[in-house]
Amino acid sequence: MKYQSGRHFLQIPGPTNVPDRVLRAIDRQTIDHRGPEFQQLGLDVQKGLKRIFKTEGTVIIYPSSGTGAWEAALVNTLNAGDSVLMYETGHFATLWMTLAKRLGLNPEFIPGNWRTGVDVSVLEERLIADRSHALKAVCVVHNETSSAITSHIALIRKTIDRCKHPALLMVDTVSGLGSIDYRHDEWGVDVSVSGSQKGLMLPPGLSFNAVSQKALDASKKATLPRSYFSWEEMLGPNKNGYFPYTPATNLLYGLREAIHLLEEEGMDNVFQRHIRHGEATRAAVNAWGLEMPCKNETEFSPALTAVVMPEGHSEIAFRKLILERFNMSLGSGLGKFTDKVFRIGHLGDFNDLTLLGALSGVEMGLTLANVPHHKGGVDAAMQSLERVYQKK
Ligand SMILES: *Cc1c(COP(=O)(O)O)cnc(C)c1O
Numbered sequence: 001m002k003y004q005s006g007r008h009f010l011q012i013p014g015p016t017n018v019p020d021r022v023l024r025a026i027d028r029q030t031i032d033h034r035g036p037e038f039q040q041l042g043l044d045v046q047k048g049l050k051r052i053f054k055t056e057g058t059v060i061i062y063p064s065s066g067t068g069a070w071e072a073a074l075v076n077t078l079n080a081g082d083s084v085l086m087y088e089t090g091h092f093a094t095l096w097m098t099l100a101k102r103l104g105l106n107p108e109f110i111p112g113n114w115r116t117g118v119d120v121s122v123l124e125e126r127l128i129a130d131r132s133h134a135l136k137a138v139c140v141v142h143n144e145t146s147s148a149i150t151s152h153i154a155l156i157r158k159t160i161d162r163c164k165h166p167a168l169l170m171v172d173t174v175s176g177l178g179s180i181d182y183r184h185d186e187w188g189v190d191v192s193v194s195g196s197q198k199g200l201m202l203p204p205g206l207s208f209n210a211v212s213q214k215a216l217d218a219s220k221k222a223t224l225p226r227s228y229f230s231w232e233e234m235l236g237p238n239k240n241g242y243f244p245y246t247p248a249t250n251l252l253y254g255l256r257e258a259i260h261l262l263e264e265e266g267m268d269n270v271f272q273r274h275i276r277h278g279e280a281t282r283a284a285v286n287a288w289g290l291e292m293p294c295k296n297e298t299e300f301s302p303a304l305t306a307v308v309m310p311e312g313h314s315e316i317a318f319r320k321l322i323l324e325r326f327n328m329s330l331g332s333g334l335g336k337f338t339d340k341v342f343r344i345g346h347l348g349d350f351n352d353l354t355l356l357g358a359l360s361g362v363e364m365g366l367t368l369a370n371v372p373h374h375k376g377g378v379d380a381a382m383q384s385l386e387r388v389y390q391k392k
Contacts, residue, residue, distance in 0.1 A: 009328035011358045013145050013304035014175055014198035016348030018254075022201060025257035026250045033247055042241030045252050048259035052177060052200075052267075053192055053210040055184040060209045060234050061255075063248040066174040066195030069207035070096050071103065072229035073170050073191040076209075077137065077218040080104040084137040085126060085167065088112035091146035091335035096139060096172060103224060108135070114337070117144070117151035117299040120159040127163040137168040137190075143176035145198075146334040147293045148306035148343060150180065157188040168215055174198060174207075178262060179274045179303045179347040190215040199303065201261070201348045202254045274302035277346040277355050280384040281305040284359045284377035288366065293341060303347035304331065308340065313371050315342040322365040328358065352385050 010017050031037050049059040062068050078084065086097045087110045100107040110122055118140050127135070138160060143150050153171055160169060168190040173182050177192075178199025184192045189212065196206035211219075211231065219231050227233070233244045262270055278300060285292055291308040294300050309315045316339050319330045331343030344362065346355055359378050366373045 004327050006327065009326070009354075009358055009361065011345045012329050012331040013148075013343055013345035013347060014195075015204050016198055016201055016345060017350070018203060019201055019258070019261060019349040021261060022254045022257050026203075026254040028250065028253055030249050033249055034242065038249065039241040041249075041252055041256060042238070042243070042247075045255050045259070046238065046241070048256065049208060049210075052259060052262065053184040053194075053208075054182065054186065055192075055210050057185065057213065058211045058216065058231075058235065058238075060211065060231055060238070061243075061247070061252070062207045062209075062229065063205060063246075063251075064207045065197075065204055066172075066193065066207050067095075067099070068229065069174075069193040069195065069209050070099055070172065072207075072209050072226075072231070073139075073193050074100055074103055074105060074137075075222075075224040075226040075229055076231045077168055077170075077191065077215055077222050078105060079136075079223045081106055082136040083108055083134045084139055085110065085123070085135045086139045087118045087123070087141075087151075088114070089117055089141050089144040089147065089149060089151060090114045091337070092144055092172065092174070093141045094335060096141070100139070107139075114144075114147045115149070115293050115295045117149050117296065118156055120152075120155050123156065124159050124163060127160060127165045127167070130165065133166055135165070135167050137170050139170045140172070142171050142173040142182065143180055143301050143303055145175040145304065145331075145343075146306075146337060147341075148301040148304045149294045149296075149299050150176070150301050151299070153189065154183075154187045161188075168218060175303055175347070177208075178258075179270065180301070181271045184210045184212075188212075190218075196251060196255065199347055200255070201258050202251060205248050205251050206255060271302070273350075274347060276385065276388055277350065277352075278302040278305065280352075280355060280381040281344055281346055281359065283380040283384040284363070287377040287380035288363070288373040290373060293337075304343050304345045306337075306341050306343045309342065310372055313369070314339050318342060318365060318369050318371065321369050322361055325368065326361040326364065328361045330362070355385075356381060
């Protein structure tokens with residue numbers, strides 16, 4: 001491929017743009033992962049991640065994609081044939097359910113239409129009906145990246161507690177952590193699952209489990225086979241900053257730096273920035289007159305926006321045109337949204353002008369692809385962004 005001048009716009013909802021400071025941090029010699037220099041790195045990233053997950057408990061780091069951490073959450077806590085309650089918020093919830101099935105679990109999948117987050121009244125009904133406590137875990141996706149819909153985790157916890165149900169609460173926050181407020185301890189999550197390449201602004205290759213005491217206790221009795229993903233194997237060496245096998249050392253350099261960046265900006269400022277960019281993007285989509293899958297005002301994702309293509313128009317052709325003309329990658333439609341919905345990622349290393357650049361590319365693309373729409377989306381986004389500063 002020929003050189004294309006200017007920066008590529010990577011506006012998919014993960015992997016996200018990697019900040020230069022993180023790239024520089026990764027660009028170093030790999031060191032002995034059993035030596036003293038590594039020990040400090042190992043301890044630093046464990047401590048830093050606890051602050052990011054907002055937990056006093058344990059955070060385990062795997063050299064794997066987020067999918068590995070999904071598997072780890074299940075195999076460490078459950079037994080073959082266990083029933084688990086999962087909720088169809090979209091494609092990622094479906095993938096996690098399929099993975100659970102392959103592991104020999106018995107997932108009960110509450111059907112959803114990919115247009116709302118977890119409906120806690122449906123959850124409550126199911127938990128109340130489970131008098132024998134056959135359900136061992138409730139597994140939900142915090143930020144469903146296929147439909148751009150968030151679920152209210154604190155509310156889900158309250159619902160489980162109100163039902164006095166002992167199931168573990170497991171939450172996929174692969175695309176939420178580091179861009180949307182997340183509180184592992186306060187929300188009473190037992191296992192949080194995340195990954196490196198979304199809100200944490202790292203390349204792909206690391207995944208995480210934040211683990212409550214209750215989940216650790218469950219892991220002592222759980223009998224699903226596990227080896228590479230075994231928490232127990234990790235916890236021993238982790239105490240001193242080490243790993244049972246060769247860790248992804250250079251990504252850990254990057255992780256340490258990414259945590260610095262998030263904390264320099266201030267986590268609350270990071271969350272506010274994502275909320276603002278979500279609002280501005282929706283202002284643009286509304287001005288274009290296009291539809292978004294999300295039906296509940298309180299469930300719009302601050303991290304990305306999904307847009308429904310008008311009938312008879314292909315999102316695949318639309319994204320291809322935008323890539324060729326404007327050197328920008330947009331997120332594809334996943335699962336049943338294939339060729340129907342495209343996604344604008346606005347998470348990670350991102351600012352007002354990057355957002356306006358991305359939205360300009362989308363608006364020009366709509367014109368060039370002859371997609372019926374109104375002009376003025378970028379203007380609406382600018383006004384939305386300006387309003388925040390005018391209020392001050
Ligand atoms: C990206 C993503 C995953 C999967 O992560 P991989 O790193 O691709 O394995 C899981 N859940 C959600 C919500 C995601 O956005």
